[in-house]
Amino acid sequence: MSKAKFGMYWASSCGGCEISVLNIGDKILTVDEVFEVVFWPCIADFKYEEVRNYPDGYIDLCLFNGAIRNSENEEMAHLLRQKSKILVAFGSCAYEGCIPALSNLTIGQMNGAY
Ligand code: SF4
Structure with a gap:
């Protein structure tokens, strides 16, 4: 039986979300029994080009952590949604901006928007 395909990506992130997954300790071996990791730049040298070459919907479950702060983050969000x-x-950075979003307030203040 083939394993479900798993991906995880960090956009503008502190790395804590990645640590929270790895903190499950030896249960990571169970994850390995169920999933084939096909993209997880934090733990191995995956290339964006590999993801671009996957068929749409190829990854069964992808965890996207970190906020969107630059064009690379945005591109990866669209690409991983497609794949x-x-x-x-x-994590809160991915769904509400969290700490990285605070810099948007600072930039707004610097530009006189507030
Ligand atoms: S939600 Fe954001 S601040 Fe919290 S651990 Fe994840 S990346 Fe870090």
């Missing part, structure tokens, strides 16, 4: 059956906004 994943289920894309999860994982």
Whole structure:
């Protein structure tokens, strides 16, 4: 039986979301029994080009952590949405901006928007 395909990506992130997954300790071996990791730049040398070459919906479950702060983050969000059956906004940075979003307030203040 083939394994479900798993991906995880960090956009503008502190790395804590990645640590929270790895902190499951030896249960990571169970994850390995169920999933084939096909993209996870934090733990191995995956290339964006590999993801671009995957068929749409190739990744069964992708955890996207970190906020969108630059064009690379935005491109990867669109790409992983296209390549994943289920894309999860994982962690508060991904779903509400969290700490990285505070810099938008600072930039707004610097530009006189506030
Ligand atoms: S939600 Fe954001 S601040 Fe919290 S651990 Fe994840 S990346 Fe870090």
